């Protein structure tokens with residue numbers, strides 16, 4: 233089996249698709265470079281990311297399946313689920329060959345992709361809701377996240393529309409990159425973050441006095457708005473799974 | 487900012503505001519303009535959830551809990567011995583903006599005790615909203631309380647800044663109101679509602695002709711009733727609701743199980759359980775009115791003045807109307823499908839779509855996601871072995887309940903999902 237290894241970017245993945253159509257190997261698996269489970273019999277090849285090739289594949293897909301198809305492929309890709317590249321490849325082949333619609337759920341690849349797309353969408357919405365900005369001493373509204381899937385690229389439009397008049401930066405700690413809005417455009421950036429940036433005792437190094445006060449006010453508000461006689465923790469945890477509590481300043485132990 | 491003072495006020499005035507269950511931030515079409523702050527054109531987001539499972543989407547506070555009235559069911563009532571506080575207009579503006587900038591909230595829900603008189607209070611609420619819109623260029627969501635008795639001019643102005651306006655009628659019947667809030671009268675509640683309704687109608691018709699007509703309360707009006715404080719039947723409550731939906735084109739009526747806060751003899755005593763199951767049934771009935779094409783007279787009558795506690799209102803209706811069943815899934819029209827127990831509106835869409843290609847059988851229906859444990863007694867489809875035995879309503883009920891005994895608990899504790907306006911429950 234042929235194996236293409238790529239740099240884990242979306243453009244890299246699309247470049248692999250391009251090469252696949254050029255070289256037409258019989259069977260192919262596409263894996264990110266950091267993936268090293270190669271078997272002895274496989275021939276592996278490092279595919280170089282080529283924006284032009286990526287563009288052509290992207291356009292072709294759009295022509296064939298419409299923007300619904302490309303959106304779904306992009307979102308499923310962002311899940312980073314192991315093996316998702318091969319499912320997408322298998323779908324893409326059928327899409328180009330027989331025009332298989334991304335809504336034909338009788339197809340097992342389509343069904344799988346649609347499930348993943350739903351999960352990614354849900355995670356994106358959670359981040360829209362659970363991001364908590366803190367104003368730094370430089371006047372930037374700063375938040376860190378560590379989502380299950382790589383959804384940050386999907387959050388950009390929402391935050392840009394909403395926070396048009398403030399500088400903000402959302403940083404994905406897991407994937408070590410962030411998106412930064414400088415009052416004009418949103419850009420992807422990589423930073424050397426201090427390891428104690430989220431440490432409560434060090435907060436006054438990075439954040440304004442006012443910031444810490446507003447956090448406390450919010451925490452207070454959250455406690456005051458609760459109705460003890462209606463308490464229902466099961467339902468609570470269903471809405472805010474525990475793994476998200478770390479983002480929420482109102483859920484920090486005071 | 488005088489931090490300690492603000493903190494104290496916030497504690498008092500958030501605590502007093504929490505009995506208002508509405509927290510919706512959807513339905514507005516206010517987009518970000520001139521690169522200002524905020525946008526409420528989306529779906530409305532729950533930024534957090536309280537431990538009782540309610541969505542936290544808005545900063546919900548009173549401007550003040552000083553009040554000249556003495557409504558027995560209200561913590562803010564004049565005779566209650568509690569700490570009082572009042573925000574300054576600027577303080578509410580600052581809190582809202584700063585919470586919003588940090589992505590804590592979708593906007594502000596501002597209510598108030600009545601100080602001096604209705605107009606004086608309403609003016610202060612409007613001042614907050616106006617400042618947010620005009621000085622801060624804030625496009626987040628604003629929900630203002632309409633103060634009972636406020637003048638038409640003020641209600642007109644309020645709608646120019648607010649996305650939603652609401653007056654809580656709280657007590658479903660006029661006699662209950664007389665008992666618990668003797669110095670209030672029903673007309674005072676209705677007056678601002680009527681004004682807002684008329685303004686909305688006018689806005690909609692003018693907007694068609696003149697594009698630049700200033701936007702007026704785009705998310706409409708809502709109201710709330712307290713359940714179980716006075717002796718109203720479910721019928722009285724739901725007929726009142728139906729009236730408000732029809733007469734005032736309410737977007738939502740909320741039902742809030744009474745939380746005992748007083749030793750007043752006229753009210754359930756402290757420690758009485760909050761009637762959450764009843765509240766849940768009322769929301770289900772409300773859903774049937776708004777989305778399933780039911781008329782309130784089908785659900786509740788003189789002979790049948792209360793919803794069943796043990797089965798949902800749609801199943802209750804079906805059991806009283808067995809002559810209308812079984813329904814053939816493959817031929818019935820949309821309204822008829824919507825009346826089958828266990829079939830939600832989403833399933834109705836799916837059935838109608840899927841049966842264009844083939845006749846549906848049990849297997850298809852299961853995949854579509856309908857609740858077979860209830861539905862199977864009420865339908866026929868493209869399978870031969872369906873329930874043909876004639877059973878009495880009582881027999882059917884106990885069979886269904888036995889089968890769903892474990893699920894019942896689950897349905898009950900997820901009742902609060904109903905506050906999430908996106909969640910269409912399966913009835």
Ligand code: SF4
Pocket residue numbers: 553554555556557560561562563564598599600
């Ligand atoms: S007027 Fe409103 S705030 Fe005042 S006591 Fe009555 S319900 Fe409470």
